[in-house]
Amino acid sequence: MNLANFRELGGLKNKEGRKVKHNRLLRSGEVFQIDDASRTTLKQHELNKIIDLRGKQEITTRPDDELESVSYHWIDIMKEVHDNGSMEDLMDVSDLQLVDSHMKKIYYNLILNEGAQQGYREYFEELLKTETGSVLFHCFAGKDRTGVAAALTLEFLEVPRETIYEDYLKTNSQRKKPNEQFLKEAASRGLSEGQLAGIKVAMEVEKDYLDYAYQLIDENFGGIQGYGKEVLRLSPSDYQLLQELYLD
Template sequence: MSEVAEAPRLLPLTGGFNLRDMGGYATADGRRVKRGMLFRSGTMTLLTSEDEAHLVSLGIRTVCDLRRPGERDREPTRWCEPAGIHYFARDYAEASGVLSELLKQGKGGAEGMRQAMINLYRDIPQDHAPSYRHMFARLLAGEAPLLFNCSAGKDRTGFGAMLILHALGVPRETILEDYLDTNTHADFQRLFDGGAASVKRMAEFDRAMLAPVMAADADYLASAYDHLDAQHGGVDAYLADVIGVGPSERERLIALLVD
């Protein structure tokens, strides 16, 4: 078992969904991402009041919500603004990462859904760049601990996590393990049973079609890497040219977020 798999990082919350600490990962030079500074999550609408109080106690200063307006309206994040925590959300119409929208297209059965997911990871870097720019700007301003989320904490959040860990010097194989951990920690059945709006419409679809949509698949993330290589000259160039995180910014992030 790898060091990544051994490190406990899922937060002990009754209503958390795929909410975990990204700290503890080793960088290529043998250092470690700080614990308690970076958190990734899915929907937070099922958090109990005790869960919300626990998150506030962690000293989180920024929450970046990557969801569309309708997703936020159906499953509001209630805890951060009353606590004075900076809450960022962006109004946009693009459907990339909204799994129920993908399923409504229903093309080609399960394999068609899997191919649609691969294609989706070519759209996320462009569609959600403004959100990632804000997220990195907050980190560079020292406004961490930072939590970022989407509905499943898998696709929009997964790509954002890849960017952060890459910027901090975490190797690609470790980034992939962090991405694939969604398959262990995202309990979609609990969302179905709890009546969460993000999956209510998804429950109407055949489970064979649902499987590739709910999965974190290595080929999905590989599709994003391939797209960045082909369209931007790689992750480093995308970070510098699109997100505004060049070598000097990465040095600052490392100083802030790596031990």
Template sequence: MNDKGLVNFRDIGGIRVPSGKLQSGYFFRSGQIAGISQEQTAFLQDQCRIRDVYDFRSTDEVKQAPDSAISGAKYYHIDILSDKTSNGASLGAMITDGNKVHENMLKTYESIVLSQSAQQGYHDFMTDLLADDAPILFHCFAGKDRTGFAAAVILKVAGADDQQIMDDYLLTNQLRVKANEDLLNRFKNEMNQQQLDNLHTALLVDADYLRHANDVLLEHFGSFDGYLKNGLDLPSDYIARFREKFVTD
């Protein structure tokens, strides 16, 4: 499928899991879709048949760069990190002084697992998946952290193994090469070299981040099932219902 140059865009379906295959054409992830072209909008509308768009960005991010409208699609804003005073996954917070980007990103992933806004947001998102048959697009700013974790949860629920989940997660670094270069060029006259280096690091995903999120999840909830039940407040038969709906033989 030609993605028409949409940033960090992909269908996470189609992978083999023990009970079959996660259906293609339902779960699309991307970076923000602000100011996209008419051709890109038509692609999302006509070829992907997107009917629901989930935007995980902060209220400020949404105000600064509202999503382009996709005809016939409903839009849902779920601010995953609204509990976090400084939204570490937003562009502004990525550009920290010193060499603390890696450390800050690990803290952001702790918030993605443990903050009330994230748990409520992912609860709403995962609940909606079962209530709807329509293809969805979910995204944040770069489509890498808040979105990357959401994709990991969907894949894990579907029955994907850790390597399949990590492969999808790390694909972001290949799919954001041009977008990252463009961002760095945009800021090269406004930032010192340290800030540019920090920004570059912050625009990449690192296997450490997702592994850390998993460690935090296991430490607080005991298991992935425990996270779904006690973190996201999903019913105990959620996985079975999801697989019945979206995993085909």
């Protein structure tokens, strides 16, 4: 199976002991030139809808595969961010502190940029419209834009934060092979050890990044409920519907 960083959120327990329904919420990296094993897995998970959180250039050069009976929805989360921290931007950066601050800037924008806020609002609108089958949401690597989407979704399903962090950090083990391949290719192009170390940082997730996202939510909206109300415009009935749709 070559669908990178794929997992379903089904089975995760919330604070009341209810479980996220199986075959409802899936996350991954890009759905580009996936193999038969990946297609079979998605079929087994009753895939109904794909939400692609990538930018215009990403979907132009590496468009998602068309899958039978699956609807496709494009939401460019970083559309209003000109410096969006793409891997190409980081190729020439060998200062690890600079890469780290670059990654923090991405999370700053994911929480506070108006385009990103609108994008996550649309994402939740799509979740609330999906009554059957599973939704696969993804970006390029399935780690930052997708990681924040997963964290927010699990928050509103009242999954404990400890569990949310566990899911977020799974990216590092699940992207190990694709990352190693990417670094190998980068090394063959003559990048220095410092540049390769910087790319490695950019391809992984850190607890600090999600910490920073929560910090921004707390400082600017008074917590996750304030963010849900002010930014996502979710009503009490929306929360109720979300839990009815995605919790056993």
